[in-house]
Every structure is written in C-alpha cells, then in structure tokens.
Amino acid sequence: MSAHPATITTPIYYVNDRPHIGHAYTTTLCDVWARTMRLRGRSVFFLTGTDEHGVKVEKSAAARGITPRALADENAAEFKRVMSLFGLSNDDFIRTTEPRHERRVQALVKRLHEGGSVYLGTFEGWYDEGQEEYYTETKAKELNYQSPVNGRPLVRATEKNYYFRLSAFQERLQQHFADHPHFVQPSARQNEVLGRLREGLQDVPITRTNFTWGIPFPGDPQHVIYVWIDALFNYITALGVGEPNSDAARERACHWPADFHVIGKEILWFHAVIWPALLMALELPLPKRIHAHSFWIADGQKMSKSLGNFIDLPSIEGYFAHYGLDAWRWYMATQGPLTTTDADFSAKHFHETYTNDLVNTVGNCASRVGAMIGKYFGGTLPEDAERGGPWPDRCASAVRQWCNHMDAFELAAAARCGIDLLRQIDGMINETEPFKLAKDPANLPRLASILSQCAQTVRVAGVLLEPFMPSKMSALADGFGGDTCRHAPWEARSAYGHMQPGCAVAKLALFPRVEPIGKVLAG
Numbered sequence: 001m002s003a004h005p006a007t008i009t010t011p012i013y014y015v016n017d018r019p020h021i022g023h024a025y026t027t028t029l030c031d032v033w034a035r036t037m038r039l040r041g042r043s044v045f046f047l048t049g050t051d052e053h054g055v056k057v058e059k060s061a062a063a064r065g066i067t068p069r070a071l072a073d074e075n076a077a078e079f080k081r082v083m084s085l086f087g088l089s090n091d092d093f094i095r096t097t098e099p100r101h102e103r104r105v106q107a108l109v110k111r112l113h114e115g116g117s118v119y120l121g122t123f124e125g126w127y128d129e130g131q132e133e134y135y136t137e138t139k140a141k142e143l144n145y146q147s148p149v150n151g152r153p154l155v156r157a158t159e160k161n162y163y164f165r166l167s168a169f170q171e172r173l174q175q176h177f178a179d180h181p182h183f184v185q186p187s188a189r190q191n192e193v194l195g196r197l198r199e200g201l202q203d204v205p206i207t208r209t210n211f212t213w214g215i216p217f218p219g220d221p222q223h224v225i226y227v228w229i230d231a232l233f234n235y236i237t238a239l240g241v242g243e244p245n246s247d248a249a250r251e252r253a254c255h256w257p258a259d260f261h262v263i264g265k266e267i268l269w270f271h272a273v274i275w276p277a278l279l280m281a282l283e284l285p286l287p288k289r290i291h292a293h294s295f296w297i298a299d300g301q302k303m304s305k306s307l308g309n310f311i312d313l314p315s316i317e318g319y320f321a322h323y324g325l326d327a328w329r330w331y332m333a334t335q336g337p338l339t340t341t342d343a344d345f346s347a348k349h350f351h352e353t354y355t356n357d358l359v360n361t362v363g364n365c366a367s368r369v370g371a372m373i374g375k376y377f378g379g380t381l382p383e384d385a386e387r388g389g390p391w392p393d394r395c396a397s398a399v400r401q402w403c404n405h406m407d408a409f410e411l412a413a414a415a416r417c418g419i420d421l422l423r424q425i426d427g428m429i430n431e432t433e434p435f436k437l438a439k440d441p442a443n444l445p446r447l448a449s450i451l452s453q454c455a456q457t458v459r460v461a462g463v464l465l466e467p468f469m470p471s472k473m474s475a476l477a478d479g480f481g482g483d484t485c486r487h488a489p490w491e492a493r494s495a496y497g498h499m500q501p502g503c504a505v506a507k508l509a510l511f512p513r514v515e516p517i518g519k520v521l522a523g
C-alpha cells in the first residue's frame with residue numbers, strides 16, 4: 001500500500017449561521033474525494049471546521065444576549081453533529097477558537113511582521129460590514145457603493161491598522177498562475193482572478209480595532225487579527241505549521257501542501273490571491289489546486305430564507321428519511337454546481353435522478369444479475385470459459401478514467417464511469433437474453449460465462465461508486481464476493497476477476513422504488 005499523502009479541505013463555516021445545503025454540498029464533495037483516495041491506498045487528511053471570530057459573531061451573540069463563545073460553542077456543536085449525520089469522514093475538525101489554532105496564528109503573524117511583510121499603516125476607504133471586506137475608492141465606485149453580496153451601502157472607514165504587503169506579491173502571483181494553468185479550477189475562474197490581479201494589488205489591512213472577538217495581534221493586543229486572515233490559516237494550523245515541535249507538526253507535516261481547497265465561488269479571491277501571497281511571504285509551498293464551485297439555487301432564484309426556498313437542515317433530513325443518505329450524496333455529487341453554472345435544486349429532479357440512476361440502473365442491474373445467478377447456479381459464481389470476454393478491458397478502462405476524473409476533481413464524470421459500466425451490462429443482458437438461453441441445457445457454458453461477466457463487472461462498478469454511496473455499496477460488496485473482496489488492496493479490488501468461481505452472489509434490493517417526495521410532503 002502506498003502511503004502517498006492526499007489532503008483536501010472545505011472552507012471553515014461561519015458559526016453565526018445554521019448548517020444548510022451549501023455546507024452539506026461542499027463537505028460532501030470533499031468526502032467523496034477523501035474516500036476515493038483512501039480506497040486507493042493513499043494516506044488522507046480531510047479537514048473541515050468552523051470560523052468563529054469576527055464582528056458578525058460578536059453581533060449575533062449580542063442580539064441573543066449571550067457571549068460570542070457561547071454562540072460559537074452552540075453552533076460548532078451543531079456543525080459537528082451534522083457532519084456525523086451526513087456520514088462525513090473528515091479526519092479533523094478545526095475551530096478557530098481552539099488554543100492550538102490561536103497560538104499558531106499568532107506565531108505565523110509574528111513571523112510575517114518580523115519578516116517585514118506586515119507593517120503599521122493608515123487606511124482610508126470603504127467597508128462592507130456584512131462581508132467584513134474593505135474596498136478601494138475605484139472598486140467601491142464600480143460597486144455603486146453597495147455591498148455586492150447583500151446590497152447594503154458601504155460605509156466610509158479610516159483606521160490605523162497592520163497591513164499585509166500584498167502589493168509586493170503581484171508579479172510572483174502572476175508568474176504562479178502562468179506556471180500553473182490549473183491552479184484555480186474551473187479554468188474560467190482562473191481567468192477571472194487573473195483579470196482582477198492584472199488591475200493591480202494594494203496592501204490589505206489584516207487587523208481591526210473596532211471589536212474584540214478575535215485573536216490579538218502579537219505584541220499589540222489592542223489590534224485583533226482580521227477574521228479572514230485568522231480563518232485562512234486554519235488550513236495549516238491544523239497541520240501544526242507555526243509550531244514545529246507540536247505533535248501535529250510531527251505527524252501531519254507531510255499533508256502540506258493540500259491537493260485541493262474546495263470552496264464556493266464567492267470566496268475565491270481570498271483563496272486564490274491573498275492566501276497564496278501569505279504563504280509566499282512565509283516561504284511555504286502553495287496548495288496544489290483550488291476548486292471553486294458555483295451555487296445551488298432553487299427554482300432559478302438565489303436560495304434565501306425570506307423567499308422560503310432555502311434547503312435547510314430539516315428539509316435535508318426529510319430527503320434522508322425518504323430516499324436515504326446515499327441517495328442524497330449521489331444527488332449532491334452528480335447533479336450539483338461543480339463547475340461554473342449554478343444548479344437548480346428541485347424535488348422533481350431529485351426524484352428523477354434517484355429513479356433513473358439508482359433504482360433503474362444500479363439497483364436493477366445488481367438485483368437481476370444476483371437473481372439469475374441464484375436461479376440458474378444456486379447463488380454461486382459460475383466458471384467463465386470465455387475468461388471475461390471484452391469485460392476485463394472495459395472494466396480496466398473505466399477504472400483508469402475514473403481515477404483520472406477523481407484526480408481532477410471531476411466527480412460527476414467519475415460517477416458516470418461506474419454507471420456506464422452498469423448500463424453496458426444491462427445492454428448485454430437485453431441482447432443475450434440469458435433467461436431464454438437457460439431453457440436449453442446445451443447453452444449452459446455460455447450462460448455461465450455471461451452471468452459471470454455480469455457479476456464481475458457489477459462488483460467493479462460497485463467499487464467505483466463506493467465513495468459516493470458508502471453504505472449501499474458496502475451492501476453490494478457483501479453480496480458480490482463478500483469479505484475476500486472487501487479487504488483486498490486497491491489494485492486487486494479494482495481489478496476484473498477478483499471474485500473466484502464458487503463464491504456467493506446474492507440477490508439484493510438496494511434502492512426501493514418510492515413515491516416522489518413532493519407527494520409525501522403534501523400528505
């Protein structure tokens with residue numbers, strides 16, 4: 001087994017919000033990738049967590065008459081509960097209020113200050129209170145002095161603050177983009193960032209003095225480290241960077257740089273420009289790729305609580321109860337806004353996807369193959385005198401393509417590799433009509449070959465679908481070859497022919513046909 005490390009991160013989520021479909025989406029994508037890499041024998045570090053400082057949390061807590069820490073504790077616990085509800089396999093969950101994070105952020109900021117990348121200066125410009133983001137005059141004018149996110153007026157701001165010398169990294173950043181054309185994906189997003197980068201970079205304030213709920217600036221505690229800087233550092237504080245003698249640093253150092261930071265498109269600038277510049281200033285390697293997905297919308301509109309079209313946690317739980325967790329994961333990973341277009345969440349589309357992919361393809365294929373082996377061969381895998389015919393090659397090619405897609409974070413395309421194998425098996429069954437062949441004993445060797453090829457291929461497809469639907473595909477693996485196949489190393493598990501003649505093949509009912517959820521909800 002190769003222990004080649006693989007690292008993936010989600011954004012850390014603000015604790016002033018309740019978990020919703022957006023959080024579930026990004027985290028599920030990362031989970032599918034993390035499970036894939038574990039399956040392939042890689043040593044995986046999958047990180048998620050919560051972003052707990054800043055004026056927004058301070059204000060929400062004040063509005064409820066509780067301390068920011070109490071609010072953070074309450075909502076961080078809720079995010080953790082949700083992670084386990086979704087079957088997410090994260091290796092760590094970092095909270096920015098944890099001492100390990102705070103200590104390491106201070107050490108890193110101190111290093112930036114001592115190295116001359118941070119200095120004390122005065123800022124005059126425009127501030128977006130909701131986003132906690134500063135804009136220059138030019139940018140503010142372009143935005144019509146309104147927040148691009150919530151439309152509220154920008155406010156005039158003058159402040160003495162510590163600044164990060166972002167402008168000093170302009171050329172190095174441009175060079176990095178030129179040398180790494182896939183640094184930001186999809187590529188249209190890389191072009192967007194590059195366009196804005198070419199307009200020129202200005203130094204950015206990295207401390208605030210107008211609130212206290214944050215990490216004190218080392219050596220000048222009246223200043224609090226800006227929440228975005230604090231938050232970005234989570235990706236390395238969890239690995240012990242900034243504290244070389246910590247256990248985390250010893251055990252997890254090999255996990256930096258990350259293979260992927262997966263984020264929503266609205267936070268791309270922070271991840272594609274500010275974060276890399278901070279890492280350059282610290283002389284640390286940059287993440288390999290940043291994948292910025294688009295948004296789930298509902299009925300063509302932005303999801304919002306006031307429109308009542310928000311897919312919140314109770315609605316998600318309704319889908320779990322009706323279709324099962326794996327069906328939810330399948331819909332997220334294969335029908336979501338993985339590239340540059342937003343994806344519409346609709347109950348009707350969910351139902352169609354469930355029925356077409358899971359009931360009619362995965363479930364049906366596994367059940368008919370299992371049923372025929374049960375009927376004609378007593379539930380054990382028959383010998384195949386044709387040695388797999390074209391199927392070993394087809395499976396090998398599907399596995400190869402699946403690996404390539406997964407390496408590039410093309411999850412929906414990877415999922416198709418598994419589904420396509422099953423559709424081809426369905427095609428062979430329809431064409432060769434094993435139930436007719438079975439009527440004449442002279443056809444027995446041919447029937448044995450066909451059903452063996454079906455079963456071996458269904459098992460391989462199940463392996464490719466496992467990261468998407470871990471529990472259903474575990475049931476499939478149990479039914480198709482059982483233990484001997486389940487615990488084999490990747491090379492063997494993914495190979496055609498891993499099931500031995502004589503091993504048990506069960507008839508499974510994986511995905512029941514159900515009513516559309518709309519009807520159920522309407523009572």
Ligand code: ME8
Pocket residue numbers: 010011012013014015017021022023025026051231232233234262263264265266267294295296297303
């Ligand atoms: O931005 N569709 O946290 P956040 C898809 N704390 N994904 C969505 C979505 C939607 N409609 N809405 C939200 C923050 N998301 C910062 C991040 S990182 C160092 C700090 C997802 O709680 C998407 O991944 O607002 C987006 O980037 C994230 O939630 C924002 O979560």
